[in-house]
Amino acid sequence: MQRHDGKLRKIPETTIRRLPAYLRALTLTGLDRVTSETLGQASGYSSEQVRKDLAYFGAFGTRGVGYDVSMLTQEIRHILQLDQGVRAVVVGAGRLGTALVRHTDEMASDVVISAVVDINPVVIGTALGHLTVEPLDHLEDLIAERDIGMGIITVPAAGAQAVCNRLVAAGVHAILNFAPTSLTVGNPEVFVQDIDLTLEMQALAYFVGTAARTRP
Numbered sequence: 001m002q003r004h005d006g007k008l009r010k011i012p013e014t015t016i017r018r019l020p021a022y023l024r025a026l027t028l029t030g031l032d033r034v035t036s037e038t039l040g041q042a043s044g045y046s047s048e049q050v051r052k053d054l055a056y057f058g059a060f061g062t063r064g065v066g067y068d069v070s071m072l073t074q075e076i077r078h079i080l081q082l083d084q085g086v087r088a089v090v091v092g093a094g095r096l097g098t099a100l101v102r103h104t105d106e107m108a109s110d111v112v113i114s115a116v117v118d119i120n121p122v123v124i125g126t127a128l129g130h131l132t133v134e135p136l137d138h139l140e141d142l143i144a145e146r147d148i149g150m151g152i153i154t155v156p157a158a159g160a161q162a163v164c165n166r167l168v169a170a171g172v173h174a175i176l177n178f179a180p181t182s183l184t185v186g187n188p189e190v191f192v193q194d195i196d197l198t199l200e201m202q203a204l205a206y207f208v209g210t211a212a213r214t215r216p
């Protein structure tokens with residue numbers, strides 16, 4: 001984890017990445033209390049893993065009784081800083097950018113898309129969900145005015161690095177990059193997550209092949 005606010009620095013990134021799965025599982029249980037076994041089953045991790053991860057943040061559970069769902073939900077939301085209202089800007093209002101804005105609107109997501117920008121004059125000024133697509137030129141002002149901490153890159157690969165540079169210079173701390181290119185970020189306080197569906201599918205192809213090879 002590349003965050004620099006003391007509390008999170010020592011927590012392994014893998015643990016942070018499992019917390020949203022625990023949060024979703026807690027929401028779905030409909031119970032007042034859950035054991036680490038139940039939470040593990042609902043989130044796809046072992047009960048040992050659940051206990052180990054949650055131990056980083058203090059003792060939320062009671063032996064033999066489990067975790068108070070409401071309290072644990074609150075704590076995880078606090079750890080992930082979701083209770084502080086995380087705002088994001090989508091750069092690139094094409095097919096993917098549009099789908100993301102609409103999806104987060106419908107889901108009433110914890111991360112709120114607060115601005116969407118594009119370079120295409122045909123797209124600029126059109127309504128997208130609760131927003132109006134704004135020109136890329138406004139990026140820095142929008143980030144400052146709307147206190148935006150996250151950038152979501154949905155532009156073609158050729159333009160992604162330049163967009164990334166502008167997001168970093170404007171002060172975002174987290175970037176979700178959908179462009180199929182590896183970005184360089186000079187600032188160690190900025191965390192970048194690449195999401196490349198093609199790479200994921202290529203890796204999965206191995207298992208399809210393996211299953212076919214081992215089939216009797």
Ligand SMILES: NC(=O)c1ccc[n+]([C@@H]2O[C@H](COP(=O)([O-])OP(=O)(O)OC[C@H]3O[C@@H](n4cnc5c(N)ncnc54)[C@H](O)[C@@H]3O)[C@@H](O)[C@H]2O)c1
Nearest residue numbers: 092093094095096118119120154155156157159178179180
């Ligand atoms: N569509 C998908 O299902 C999908 C899935 C995974 C990844 N991706 C990746 O996401 C990115 C976007 O894909 P898409 O299908 O939405 O493309 P798209 O062509 O539909 O949309 C791209 C948008 O970005 C805008 N744009 C281009 N350069 C820009 C810049 N410098 N600043 C601001 N806006 C800019 C364009 O005007 C356009 O509106 C691509 O890198 C693509 O490879 C797309």
